[in-house]
Amino acid sequence: MFGYYLDLARRSLKRTPILTGLMVLAIGLGIGASMTMLTVLHVMTDDPMPGRSAQLYTPHLDPLPLDYKQRGDSPDPADNFTWPDAMALLKAHKATRQAAMAGGSLLVRPTRAGLRPFDVDGRYTTADFFAMFGVPFERGQGWSAADDEARTHVVVLSETLDRKLFGGANGIGQMVRLGDNDFRVIGVVDDWSPKPMFYADPGLQHYSGADQFFLPLSAAVDLKLPTNGNQSGWVKGEAGISLTGAEMTWLQFWVQLDTPAQVAAYRQYLVDYSAQQKSLGRFQRPPTNARLYSLMGWLAHENLVPNDVRLQLWLALGFLFVCLVNIVALLLAKFLRRSGEISVRRALGARRRDIFVQLGIESALIGVAGGALGLAIAQLGLWSIRQRPDDYAKLAQMDASMLLGTLAMAIVASVLAGLLPAWRACRVAPALQLKGV
Amino acid sequence: MQIRPILSTLGHHKLTVLLLTLQVAFTCAIVCNVVFMIANRVQRIGVPTGIAENELSVIHSKGIEKDANPLAQHAADLAALRGIRGVQSAVAVSYSLPLNQNESSRGICPSKQALDRAMQLNTIEGSGCMQPAEYDGTPGLIDTLGLHLVAGRDFLPDEYVSKGKPAVAIVTRALAQHLYPGKQALGQSMYDGDNYFRIVGVVDTLLRPDLSKPGVDGDSMIWPQLPDSAGVTYVLRSAPGDRQRVLQAAEAALFKVSPSRLIDTKQMQTYTEIRTAYFERDTTMIGLLIASALGLLFVTALGIAGLANFWVQQRTRSIGIRRAIGATRGDILHYFQTENFLIVTAGIVLGVLLAIALNLLLMTHYELPRLPLWYLPIGALVLWALGQLSVLSPALRAAQVPPVVATRSV
Numbered sequence: 001m002f003g004y005y006l007d008l009a010r011r012s013l014k015r016t017p018i019l020t021g022l023m024v025l026a027i028g029l030g031i032g033a034s035m036t037m038l039t040v041l042h043v044m045t046d047d048p049m050p051g052r053s054a055q056l057y058t059p060h061l062d063p064l065p066l067d068y069k070q071r072g073d074s075p076d077p078a079d080n081f082t083w084p085d086a087m088a089l090l091k092a093h094k095a096t097r098q099a100a101m102a103g104g105s106l107l108v109r110p111t112r113a114g115l116r117p118f119d120v121d122g123r124y125t126t127a128d129f130f131a132m133f134g135v136p137f138e139r140g141q142g143w144s145a146a147d148d149e150a151r152t153h154v155v156v157l158s159e160t161l162d163r164k165l166f167g168g169a170n171g172i173g174q175m176v177r178l179g180d181n182d183f184r185v186i187g188v189v190d191d192w193s194p195k196p197m198f199y200a201d202p203g204l205q206h207y208s209g210a211d212q213f214f215l216p217l218s219a220a221v222d223l224k225l226p227t228n229g230n231q232s233g234w235v236k237g238e239a240g241i242s243l244t245g246a247e248m249t250w251l252q253f254w255v256q257l258d259t260p261a262q263v264a265a266y267r268q269y270l271v272d273y274s275a276q277q278k279s280l281g282r283f284q285r286p287p288t289n290a291r292l293y294s295l296m297g298w299l300a301h302e303n304l305v306p307n308d309v310r311l312q313l314w315l316a317l318g319f320l321f322v323c324l325v326n327i328v329a330l331l332l333a334k335f336l337r338r339s340g341e342i343s344v345r346r347a348l349g350a351r352r353r354d355i356f357v358q359l360g361i362e363s364a365l366i367g368v369a370g371g372a373l374g375l376a377i378a379q380l381g382l383w384s385i386r387q388r389p390d391d392y393a394k395l396a397q398m399d400a401s402m403l404l405g406t407l408a409m410a411i412v413a414s415v416l417a418g419l420l421p422a423w424r425a426c427r428v429a430p431a432l433q434l435k436g437v
Numbered sequence: 438m439q440i441r442p443i444l445s446t447l448g449h450h451k452l453t454v455l456l457l458t459l460q461v462a463f464t465c466a467i468v469c470n471v472v473f474m475i476a477n478r479v480q481r482i483g484v485p486t487g488i489a490e491n492e493l494s495v496i497h498s499k500g501i502e503k504d505a506n507p508l509a510q511h512a513a514d515l516a517a518l519r520g521i522r523g524v525q526s527a528v529a530v531s532y533s534l535p536l537n538q539n540e541s542s543r544g545i546c547p548s549k550q551a552l553d554r555a556m557q558l559n560t561i562e563g564s565g566c567m568q569p570a571e572y573d574g575t576p577g578l579i580d581t582l583g584l585h586l587v588a589g590r591d592f593l594p595d596e597y598v599s600k601g602k603p604a605v606a607i608v609t610r611a612l613a614q615h616l617y618p619g620k621q622a623l624g625q626s627m628y629d630g631d632n633y634f635r636i637v638g639v640v641d642t643l644l645r646p647d648l649s650k651p652g653v654d655g656d657s658m659i660w661p662q663l664p665d666s667a668g669v670t671y672v673l674r675s676a677p678g679d680r681q682r683v684l685q686a687a688e689a690a691l692f693k694v695s696p697s698r699l700i701d702t703k704q705m706q707t708y709t710e711i712r713t714a715y716f717e718r719d720t721t722m723i724g725l726l727i728a729s730a731l732g733l734l735f736v737t738a739l740g741i742a743g744l745a746n747f748w749v750q751q752r753t754r755s756i757g758i759r760r761a762i763g764a765t766r767g768d769i770l771h772y773f774q775t776e777n778f779l780i781v782t783a784g785i786v787l788g789v790l791l792a793i794a795l796n797l798l799l800m801t802h803y804e805l806p807r808l809p810l811w812y813l814p815i816g817a818l819v820l821w822a823l824g825q826l827s828v829l830s831p832a833l834r835a836a837q838v839p840p841v842v843a844t845r846s847v
Contacts, residue, residue, distance in 0.1 A: 018743075018746075019743055019747070022739050022740075022743050025739070026736055026739070026740075029732060029736065030736075033729070033732075067559050068559075069559050069560045071560070107501055107699075109501075116699075117501055117699065118699070119699065180503070307803055308718060308722055310803075311722075311803055312722075312725060315467075315471070315725070315726070315729050316729075318463070318467050319467075319729055319732060319733060319736075321463065322460060322463050322464055322467070322733055322736060322737070323736055325456055325459050325460045325463065326460055326736055326737070326739070326740040328456055329453055329456035329457055329460065329740060329744055330740065330743050330744065330747075332452060332453050332456065333453060333743075333744055333747040333748075334747075337747065337750075337751065388717070388721060389714070389717055390718070420452075424452065
């Protein structure tokens with residue numbers, strides 16, 4: 001019967017081309033606009049480390065004084081770690097792996113002829129970073145905990161930077177001048193940039209940045225290299241701006257915890273550590289302020305989706321809603337007009353249910369056509385978003401799941417829109433209609 | 438024109454009429470708020486900076502030579518820049534300029550008592566102190582930027598310092614009013630906890646580099662402090678059409694003075710580009726809002742037209758009968774127009790309520806101001822007009838139905 005209904009639907013739609021065109025246009029516009037914004041939302045809230053995100057956590061302590069008032073437009077200092085806290089957590093080794101990190105920008109002076117000096121962004125971090133985040137190495141390897149202790153001047157480059165500095169030659173073992181110091185290249189990683197860059201300082205560009213170098217945090221602090229994140233201090237004078245001071249936060253900290261028992265134990269450890277610091281007089285706030293965020297939980301907390309994007313999404317959904325109300329009205333008109341034909345079918349033995357299914361398939365067919373149009377409009381919309389200079393703009397692309405989602409949404413929407421008209425149409429008493437035919 | 442027959446006819450199609458009413462209502466609610474948002478954004482992107490934007494271009498340079506003397510470097514650079522044909526004047530600033538998003542701000546108080554109050558409250562709010570954006574620069578900043586002094590004077594050459602803090606400052610009128618409400622700001626001394634700064638001049642308007650907090654967008658102060666770090670931004674004043682050429686010439690001239698520097702081409706911009714870049718998001722949003730408002734009106738118009746068309750076809754026989762018993766073409770036309778008017782009116786009544794509700798929702802979640810009530814009658818008028826226009830074509834077709842249709846039994 002499906003093929004028969006499909007045939008009936010096709011004929012009926014062809015008989016009223018203008019009305020059909022109107023309905024397809026309405027669904028297409030509504031679905032196109034909605035899917036554009038839903039795709040943007042999807043790529044901005046997607047899991048940056050599929051397969052690993054369940055084991056990655058970021059702890060947060062509250063070292064601020066009791067009377068510290070958070071200003072509306074300032075970053076929250078408690079989002080980052082102080083040096084003593086980060087080192088204490090690192091040395092305690094309570095997680096499977098742990099790493100402290102901060103972002104930095106350094107001037108590279110290439111030795112190759114013809115290259116001018118240029119700035120690069122990278123990360124100062126500790127040995128566990130690469131294994132914990134699964135950073136893929138093309139050549140060489142990272143450094144060890146002993147290198148962290150000894151503050152050796154080593155660096156791991158990204159593939160792009162390695163190629164820029166050394167061409168096709170092997171960069172391992174070569175020296176690179178970053179800022180005013182020389183570093184020995186010990187590894188080259190494939191171009192790796194999880195989107196969003198969840199481990200970066202909150203407040204930086206998360207969707208378009210990529211780290212081009214990695215070097216030991218201890219060496220960076222030793223050489224007083226410039227950082228490019230938030231440094232928030234709460235005391236006046238030198239102590240408030242010292243990298244190793246206890247009154248300035250600037251570091252990010254991530255741990256790998258494999259089992260729920262480990263997660264609970266680590267949470268308890270953070271509370272115990274805060275209580276210990278409070279008894280030592282350093283912390284002033286309750287130890288239970290210490291928190292452990294999972295990776296996705298941290299992204300939700302950071303609220304990376306700008307308000308404008310959310311507003312656009314709701315606008316698109318509102319537009320879709322009005323389009324659907326429009327289609328319900330048009331479908332109602334269309335179906336009720338065919339009361340004569342429906343009555344003939346009923347008289348020949350079709351049950352109410354059959355009419356309902358037939359009209360439902362007709363709505364679905366409109367949904368398929370509207371979905372195709374909506375897909376085209378959504379691609380156009382996403383193209384226009386990619387032209388924007390926003391941080392997330394280049395990510396606005398549809399993957400397979402969103403493509404299928406568009407068609408599915410269009411069909412579901414039009415079937416839903418057609419429910420009321422179909423129900424109304426199949427309730428028409430056949431006898432009355434037949435007399436007038 | 439009898440309303441009751443129209444109402445009773447509509448009563449036969451309650452569901453369709455309800456749907457159409459809902460559609461008009463939602464369109465009214467959304468379009469009213471969207472137009473309000475557009476008006477807000479347009480106002481936002483039109484905010485004046487106070488500087489001669491169409492004559493200014495900006496180039497940023499970072500010296501990478503070790504042990505270089507930045508002050509001497511800047512002086513040499515400025516001499517070279519002023520020698521370029523077409524450059525009327527040039528100054529150097531550290532990094533802050535209106536709308537370039539690099540803001541440096543500090544807490545400043547009108548008096549020591551205000552500072553004590555702020556320390557006691559542990560916040561600037563409510564103490565009388567403010568946090569203006571601070572602008573530094575080489576001599577000639579006010580003239581180059583085209584700022585308008587309303588009181589006092591520009592800085593004297595010996596008031597400029599390179600290390601330590603200067604003793605004087607120039608503030609904007611907005612900041613003067615915030616710090617010293619109702620009083621003459623000229624000659625007052627501001628206090629930042631360590632030093633006093635005497636106000637020697639007041640400029641009319643100078644916008645902050647970053648407009649993140651409403652109400653204090655115009656709070657800026659200018660210091661006679663010479664930029665003394667390797668990274669510096671040069672502001673060049675020239676004729677509007679010359680600016681691109683001047684920028685290219687500036688880059689070449691700076692490299693000629695000293696090749697050991699970084700000049701990012703993305704940071705060589707005319708002020709028009711800086712302004713466009715700052716408001717890019719708002720401009721895009723305005724475009725989207727306009728498109729969605731037009732789209733909604735379009736869809737609603739199509740819906741009304743489509744439905745009216747369908748009703749005309751369905752009622753061809755009854756139209757014919759009416760014509761046969763004496764109705765004129767005009768009567769039929771007015772009948773359909775009145776019917777449409779009633780439906781749209783019902784939709785507007787509901788739509789006005791929805792518009793206010795939607796505005797309250799947007800006020801809480803998206804910091805939109807309250808919708809001024811005069812938007813609602815205008816929205817109503819637009820929708821009435823839209824409805825009448827959409828129904829015109831089907832109604833005219835209905836008026837063409839000949840009376841003879843009544844006699845046919847098909």
